[in-house]
Amino acid sequence: MTSSPQTSAFAPAGGAVHTPKADMDVMRCLVCDIRNKSLCSSMDEEGLAALAHSSRQLLLPPGTTIVEEGEPALAFFNVTRGTVKLFKSLPDGRRQITGFADAGQFLGLSTAQTYSFGAETVDNVRLCRFLRPQLEALLSDYPTFERRLLAAVTDKLAEAQEQMLLLGRKTAREKVATFLLDRMRAFHQTANRRQEAENMASVPMTRVDIADYLGLTIETVSRTISAFRRSMLIASAENHRIRILSVATLLNIASGQKAD
Amino acid sequence: MTSSPQTSAFAPAGGAVHTPKADMDVMRCLVCDIRNKSLCSSMDEEGLAALAHSSRQLLLPPGTTIVEEGEPALAFFNVTRGTVKLFKSLPDGRRQITGFADAGQFLGLSTAQTYSFGAETVDNVRLCRFLRPQLEALLSDYPTFERRLLAAVTDKLAEAQEQMLLLGRKTAREKVATFLLDRMRAFHQTANRRQEAENMASVPMTRVDIADYLGLTIETVSRTISAFRRSMLIASAENHRIRILSVATLLNIASGQKAD
DNA sequence: CGAGTTATTGACTCCCCTCAAATGATGTGG
């Protein structure tokens, strides 16, 4: 909504006077700590400025609705901090979480007029919102950006297929093992210091969310995690974190070998 | 393989002498009966000629492997007739079919060096194969084609999310009802004559495939279909076809209402 | 510290799986 005059430190010479706010806005993507990950990595400096110009940054507390199933698909988002859950529901309230979008992931793409899924923040989330016309302009103006988005959606599809294998054919034990390893990888990718990330998994979501993601009940999730803890495969850590004590064993379990 | 002399009435005037083979090749997409559906619909006549030039047509019998899990991802395919199954497997043989690609659907997209899934024909299949460099050239040369592919992948992702809801949260009864309705829609889209397609579902795949698609066993699939038949919700027809007698009731079941 | 939320653990149930056998469909050669 705010249409501010945009002339930045990197802009070609010109005498325009501009507000600090506008300055900050155009800088946002250039200094963003995930500009080299995610879709944004397809952009050069000029492109990053265009991204900043096309988007608006949002800071949202845990449990905030980002998009609602069935509502008009007006915007596209890029997560730059925190974790978002995507889900679909049945009329009686049964819910399936189809994925978690961590920092660097996008969400909100739709060819239909309305969203076919809901999205909600898990923890404190920072994201960039692109309204649809602006996203389309970016796609047209920056072929590398469009190519990068195509690749990102393709990756998401491969992920979805992997998750279908999990939901349709894995046991509870295998599901939870897979989940913990995935969370370890996610933490590894988003953690600032690699050292402390070693064998650590970030699990900011509740048991309800985990159950709805794995197609289980909270009781089964809880029992399975307890069993892993008793078997010394994992150990609890502070701040919704779990330390993986035996990656190899969990890998075996996750891929269906019956090795304990 | 059979190259029959093909010089058609639609060929542009011009004195160039060319082989019948080349003629046929360049015409293939221009006369394809699904050129207005699928990705190809993004192309004008010149584009269709480019498509034909970039691809090779394959005719495959049932049970033929198209791509193998873990093999180099060298090609991209567009199904123009028949049905293809896509799947992922666990080391011990458990399998999840992640989708069926009917006429007009694509398959084989991958950002990785290797395919993360397998694909096999269900019945007699005709498809167009694009080698990777040629696909990439098409994407660069025809922006509308790339945009269309992005939309197609986005749709596939939405489908995958719907299937995750099914796999994770629906009962056997709900799964089978959903499947039958989906097959009805698929038949509706690909049938030549709309009249006979009314309430008809094409089910060319075996019980094993259906079970692996729905995350069930063949016995449960069979029992559930038998129960629907006894309840007069469906009736068997010739040629792997099923007539839906009560779409409304099946819709209720598929969406989780307990209405019989 | 207490009220509300979230997680764990236990006892029991049930839906779907497993194992097994019969029936039906498809194709092949005599």
Add this chain to the structure above:
DNA sequence: CCACATCATTTGAGGGGAGTCAATAACTCG
């Protein structure tokens, strides 16, 4: 055209893994 082999599907009987219901324990945050 039929006998026979093979494969796919159906149906039945019984068992088990995850769900349901219920109570307790452990957080979280005024």
